[in-house]
Amino acid sequence: MGPDVALFAAVFLACTVEAVEATTIVLAAGVAGDWRSAMAGVGAGLLVLAVVVGALGPALTLIPLNGLRLVVGGLLLIFGLQWLRKAILRASGHKALHDEEDIYRRELQHARAAGHETRGGVSDWYAFTVSFKGVVLEGLEVAFIALTFGSNQRDIPLAAVAAVVGVAVVAAAGFAIRAPLARVPENTLKLVVGVLLTSFGIFWGAEGAGAHWPGADAALLVLVPCVAAFVLVLIAAMRGGRQGQVGSTGQSGYAA
Amino acid sequence: MKRVRALLEFWYDFVVGDDWRVAGGVVVALAITVLAGRATSSVWWVLPVAVVVVLPWSLWRGVRASRTAARPGAATEQQGAGETVPLE
Numbered sequence: 001m002g003p004d005v006a007l008f009a010a011v012f013l014a015c016t017v018e019a020v021e022a023t024t025i026v027l028a029a030g031v032a033g034d035w036r037s038a039m040a041g042v043g044a045g046l047l048v049l050a051v052v053v054g055a056l057g058p059a060l061t062l063i064p065l066n067g068l069r070l071v072v073g074g075l076l077l078i079f080g081l082q083w084l085r086k087a088i089l090r091a092s093g094h095k096a097l098h099d100e101e102d103i104y105r106r107e108l109q110h111a112r113a114a115g116h117e118t119r120g121g122v123s124d125w126y127a128f129t130v131s132f133k134g135v136v137l138e139g140l141e142v143a144f145i146a147l148t149f150g151s152n153q154r155d156i157p158l159a160a161v162a163a164v165v166g167v168a169v170v171a172a173a174g175f176a177i178r179a180p181l182a183r184v185p186e187n188t189l190k191l192v193v194g195v196l197l198t199s200f201g202i203f204w205g206a207e208g209a210g211a212h213w214p215g216a217d218a219a220l221l222v223l224v225p226c227v228a229a230f231v232l233v234l235i236a237a238m239r240g241g242r243q244g245q246v247g248s249t250g251q252s253g254y255a256a
Numbered sequence: 257m258k259r260v261r262a263l264l265e266f267w268y269d270f271v272v273g274d275d276w277r278v279a280g281g282v283v284v285a286l287a288i289t290v291l292a293g294r295a296t297s298s299v300w301w302v303l304p305v306a307v308v309v310v311l312p313w314s315l316w317r318g319v320r321a322s323r324t325a326a327r328p329g330a331a332t333e334q335q336g337a338g339e340t341v342p343l344e
Binding site: 070073074075077078079081082084085086088089094095198201202205206209210211212213214219223226227230234238241 | 271272273274275278279282283286289290293294297298299300302303304307308310311312314315318319322
């Protein structure tokens with residue numbers, strides 16, 4: 001796996017996860033309310049995102065690369081570890097699995113309870129604002145991932161393509177099925193993304209702090225499998241520990 | 257004031273997440289790497305070691321919180337444990 005493939009895979013998968021969350025919210029708003037208002041919210045959200053990214057993108061390239069790597073590496077490492085923490089707890093049965101269908105049902109109930117309200121030329125204000133917020137929040141994360149990964153690897157176009165492809169794939173799937181995205185194995189996806197974020201975070205954070213990796217960029221090819229193996233060992237150990245606990249107390253646990 | 261507070265809460269939740277110790281551990285490990293990096297450039301191992309220590313530690317706290325939450329009538333005990341375990 002070359003650095004370009006690793007960059008594309010990391011950005012694509014991370015953006016896919018964010019897009020699943022945004023698409024679920026938009027689907028719920030559209031199904032419960034007015035599709036046109038929900039899609040207007042998506043359009044307005046994308047417009048705001050374009051302005052923000054357009055303003056921040058060039059600024060990012062003016063920051064010294066080592067300083068950028070230190071900050072971004074640290075942030076990615078924190079994000080990656082938080083993702084891994086949740087995904088490992090879920091995979092080992094210590095935490096309930098994240099259920100997109102549950103989120104969809106909850107959003108649907110809120111949407112129906114809110115009713116329809118016309119404001120500012122938008123026939124369903126709730127569907128508009130819910131879609132807008134979902135797209136802006138998740139979209140900011142997508143933009144952050146693409147810009148930071150891209151600028152660190154000095155290949156923003158490739159990162160941008162990966163982000164757009166990831167979002168487009170999920171949006172097309174959501175449009176095609178127009179149903180909850182519960183069949184997307186989100187926790188598995190989160191584990192993979194967590195491994196990639198953590199690996200890139202370790203690599204860039206250390207480089208930004210002044211360290212030199214043995215083998216330079218090739219160190220990533222060792223880091224990624226090592227972090228993945230460590231995560232699998234942790235899951236196996238925690239599953240074993242949970243089975244022992246359930247066996248000794250007779251408690252039933254979460255479905256893993 | 258309410259909006260500023262909401263904004264700060266959003267950014268705290270966005271950056272730090274569920275367990276502030278993870279973010280704290282990463283910041284400490286980066287600081288050690290920067291300081292040690294002034295003397296030698298062979299300090300690449302500090303962050304991997306930090307991950308090996310911080311992640312299991314945070315998981316152990318998460319498991320402990322989930323066991324506390326699973327005990328009957330333990331909902332109030334869980335508060336202050338620094339962990340939220342949704343009983344979905």
